[in-house]
Amino acid sequence: MRREPPQNIGDYAPLLFPAAMLTVFFVVPFGTMIAVSFFQRQQGGFYMPAFVFDNYGRFLSAFFGGVLGFSLMLAIAVAICCVVLALPFTYLLTRTARSVQVIWLVALLSVLSLSEVIIGFAWSTLFSRTAGITNVLVALGFMGEAKALTPSFGAVLTGMVYQALPYTVLVLFPALVRLDPTLTEAARTLGASPIKAFFTVVVPALRNTITATLIMVFIFALGSYLLPQLLGRPQHWTLSVLITDQAIYQSNMPFAAAMAVFLVLVTLGLVALTVIAGRRGEAA
């Protein structure tokens, strides 16, 4: 059967339900959110239709600048940690037996699907004074007494790397599976050690993939909305946390919406960059 253009109006029928659902429940809500970002806030958590830029004007404050700067810095740190950890791991994983791969993939998917609530709870327990890792160190004699490691920046970073690492591996996996094994074989034949072959052949060959992965993990980390709240102090809050906080607890929907629109623009800009990096990769 060849693919053919729709002959008559009836051929469009299958498209009707999906198109209607996606339009009504994604495009319209998105539009609503953009509209609300220009609305005027009123006392008591209500807002009324208007067309004001006040909500965007608040971006110009030092506080907002600080939060934005911290969010970007945190997401960059998470992306770098994840790619550095995941790249050798994924490379080695693609060179193991299929059955081993499947077990790892199941484990990675299970961790990836975990709720941020659960990841936050698990790490706050691991970093707590009563049930935490410091108790093990005390038992082994490395530390005098157990102490809490959270809230702290390190805890936030660890939690977010934990959340994003399986994602990073799964993004890298297809590119590394397709990597021509003769490349490294050639390097090995010419006398390079496995580690040298990895850094001089695999890494350069995957330059564009690595760039694209860094950006994708960065976007993923930018979306983390609970871990900075559960594992960090208020100064570790990110844009996503702030949006949730404004929408739910401060009842300032217009400002929350304006921040969300801003976050979309940042994300879309980065997706465009990823696509460009991907195109260059195909051309090369």
Added chain:
Amino acid sequence: MTSVFRRLYFFLIALFLALPLIVVAGVSVNQKQTLAFPPEGFSASWYGEIFSNAEWRNALAASVTLALLSAMLAVAIALPLAWFLWRRVAPWANIFQLLGVAPFTLPPVITALGMLTFWATAGFYGQPWTAVVSHAIFFVTLPLVTLSLGFTSIDRSLVEAAATMGADESAIFRTVVLPLILPYIVSGYAFAFVLSLNEYIVAYMTVGFTMETLPIKIFNALRYGYTPTMASVTVLFVATAAVIFGLVARFGDLPKLLGAMASDEK
């Protein structure tokens, strides 16, 4: 040398991924209501608590119902769309493919806030079914990607043979396409189900004040009083995810499924 290095590296990554879960599993078997690790005494009563305590049981029921229904709706949206895009040449229809992938690519808080403003404006804010629709849209990406992949793997000459033998469009779909695509429907459903079960922010922003799903319940427990039940629920979640993905791997081609998923997402 490589294999020693590989074992060590795999072990360290496995330890990192498993450590918090080991601690949580330990906490979940405490005898008393403390979050101690190593556990003091042994008791499985916190697992019973999930089912015997009405609050946790209701949260469990709410989460499972939400996940079952929203995954079903997500598949119902994705299947005709993926089929149409495979069957027809209609480049402009790709816009819907893009719309289907967008909610999952953007930071989740954006979809959540969009849904919140939408349901509030439409006057349905807080109704349980709004969470089903919201989750279905949020997770439609997963069945859409697995199904698109599934359709590309169907040999078009099979369909042509059926048409030559006189089968009409609906008979072809029922007898040829559907059996071939079924594994992809199941895995798409499974992915959407597990993720919906774990989802917090969209559920919280749409029905957070009227309905408690398990992640919402855990979050509330985090703020207003710890109990080992949180740990036992976490263990239950991890086990559920592992079993479901294990089944997908057992009956489908997981490496292939993931190989295409990530390259589609780019």
